[in-house]
Amino acid sequence: MAGGITETGELYSPYVGLVYMFNLIVGTGALTMPKAFATAGWLVSLVLLLFLGFMSYMTTTFVMEAMAAANAQLRWKRMESHKEEDDDDSSTASDNDVLIQENYDRSEKQPILSVQRHGSPNIFEISDRVEMGQMASMFFSKVGVNLFYFCIIIYLYGDLAIYAAAVPLSLMQVTCATGNHSCDVEASTKYNDTDVCWGPIRRIDAYRIYLAVFTLLLGPFTFFDVQKTKYLQILTSLMRWIAFAIMIVLALIRIGHGQGEGHPPIADFSGIRNLFGVCVYSFMCQHSLPSLVTPISSKKHIAQLVLLDYVLILAFYSLLSFTAIFCFHSDSLMDMYTLNFTGCDVVRLAVIRFFLGLFPVFTISTNFPIIAVTLRNNWKTLFHREGEMYPWVVDRVVFPIITLVPPILVAFCTHDLESLVGITGAYAGNGIQYVIPAFLAYYSRKDTKLVFGSGTVNKHKSPFRSTFWVGFVLVWAFSCFLFVTANIILSETKL
Numbered sequence: 462m463a464g465g466i467t468e469t470g471e472l473y474s475p476y477v478g479l480v481y482m483f484n485l486i487v488g489t490g491a492l493t494m495p496k497a498f499a500t501a502g503w504l505v506s507l508v509l510l511l512f513l514g515f516m517s518y519m520t521t522t523f524v525m526e527a528m529a530a531a532n533a534q535l536r537w538k539r540m541e542s543h544k545e546e547d548d549d550d551s552s553t554a555s556d557n558d559v560l561i562q563e564n565y566d567r568s569e570k571q572p573i574l575s576v577q578r579h580g581s582p583n584i585f586e587i588s589d590r591v592e593m594g595q596m597a598s599m600f601f602s603k604v605g606v607n608l609f610y611f612c613i614i615i616y617l618y619g620d621l622a623i624y625a626a627a628v629p630l631s632l633m634q635v636t637c638a639t640g641n642h643s644c645d646v647e648a649s650t651k652y653n654d655t656d657v658c659w660g661p662i663r664r665i666d667a668y669r670i671y672l673a674v675f676t677l678l679l680g681p682f683t684f685f686d687v688q689k690t691k692y693l694q695i696l697t698s699l700m701r702w703i704a705f706a707i708m709i710v711l712a713l714i715r716i717g718h719g720q721g722e723g724h725p726p727i728a729d730f731s732g733i734r735n736l737f738g739v740c741v742y743s744f745m746c747q748h749s750l751p752s753l754v755t756p757i758s759s760k761k762h763i764a765q766l767v768l769l770d771y772v773l774i775l776a777f778y779s780l781l782s783f784t785a786i787f788c789f790h791s792d793s794l795m796d797m798y799t800l801n802f803t804g805c806d807v808v809r810l811a812v813i814r815f816f817l818g819l820f821p822v823f824t825i826s827t828n829f830p831i832i833a834v835t836l837r838n839n840w841k842t843l844f845h846r847e848g849e850m851y852p853w854v855v856d857r858v859v860f861p862i863i864t865l866v867p868p869i870l871v872a873f874c875t876h877d878l879e880s881l882v883g884i885t886g887a888y889a890g891n892g893i894q895y896v897i898p899a900f901l902a903y904y905s906r907k908d909t910k911l912v913f914g915s916g917t918v919n920k921h922k923s924p925f926r927s928t929f930w931v932g933f934v935l936v937w938a939f940s941c942f943l944f945v946t947a948n949i950i951l952s953e954t955k956l
Contacts, residue, residue, distance in 0.1 A: 490743030495785030500732030520898035522923035529921035619885030621868035629671035682830035712784035738883030
């Protein structure tokens with residue numbers, strides 16, 4: 462993500478790629494969606510979820526089109542470089558005047574000839590993993606590149622703040638309830654941060670103790686390079702699906718037994734701000750598409766497979782959210798949905814209660830170091846100058862510190878996950894999911910037409926190939942930015 466071309470990695474089938482994309486998209490955002498649904502009303506939430514899913518699919522196809530265009534340009538440059546080397550070798554016997562004239566003629570004619578020779582659909586094959594930072598460098602101006610990195614850095618900061626708050630919040634909820642409350646207390650019981658946890662320790666104190674432990678255990682990974690292993694990914698994916706399946710089944714059982722307490726409104730427009738941010742965050746995958754799509758062995762029907770993925774994700778989000786809002790009362794839904802299953806009135810088996818309560822701890826803890834290192838590398842790339850090396854202190858101390866400290870401070874000040882997810886999605890997520898893909902599609906199309914001619918067709922061109930769709934995405938993104946900002950200002954003014 463820090464820019465540059467990286468190794469493609471081991472190839473896998475299109476259906477394995479579909480599973481990987483599903484696992485990437487369905488993450489922490491899904492756990493905050495039920496409360497956002499209950500706050501905004503079920504009909505408004507469903508309509509917005511479907512529309513934002515459609516918008517996310519559109520911009521995903523924009524990014525894949527830009528990846529194909531970037532691969533074509535890199536492949537073309539390599540071919541032209543090899544041809545120039547061959548021509549130089551064959552012309553060594555010529556005198557200087559002839560050589561100069563030949564070079565002049567070649568410089569005048571070569572682009573047109575090379576387009577005719579190499580402008581086939583195969584040149585757009587996605588074989589090199591070109592990260593979004595590299596695509597921004599290829600298609601954007603210097604200002605555009607800096608804005609890209611600013612946007613992705615802000616998003617990653619929000620990601621880390623959400624992770625840093627979610628783990629200690631889950632630990633606090635589970636251990637405080639275990640320490641002072643029996644099974645006679647319902648899971649829906651609301652507690653204040655100032656309530657007692659253990660003895661003289663308040664709940665907020667326990668939260669901050671866990672945050673400090675979390676920082677001490679996982680913070681040092683920011684100073685080193687870490688890599689997510691295949692087996693760790695399999696383990697976390699397995700845990701995720703077990704947890705989601707248990708929550709859906711338990712909610713359905715309670716509803717089936719007539720124990721459902723939820724009576725969500727049809728629409729409550731005051732909750733749309735957070736719902737928008739949560740939904741954008743929950744569909745986020747655009748920044749990781751190069752890592753997901755490039756290793757797929759056959760990309761012939763990649764657009765259709767991605768569409769199938771989005772349909773499955775929409776169905777899953779709807780099932781999870783609707784079972785939640787009709788099972789639990791709106792006021793009792795937690796920011797982290799797993800915490801609704803930590804009470805004995807919902808789950809009698811202690812093993813399941815602890816597994817669901819601590820589920821975010823295991824899965825998020827494995828992702829935190831990876832996101833932190835990614836953010837650190839983006840900072841390095843943003844300030845990097847060609848041919849220069851960072852001093853050891855700056856490279857190994859300063860960059861890790863500016864990566865780690867801000868999200869920990871945010872998590873120290875608040876553990877309101879719905880607001881953290883909502884703000885991160887509504888602002889930085891808006892840029893990454895809408896603005897950047899739209900500009901990548903627009904400028905990659907212009908560059909492709911300039912280099913290869915108007916007759917050349919990108920085999921991975923988005924189904925939304927009209928410029929109208931690019932403009933539509935940008936207008937939508939700008940409108941959402943204004944709406945969320947105005948909503949925040951009005952809410953603060955009322956307070």
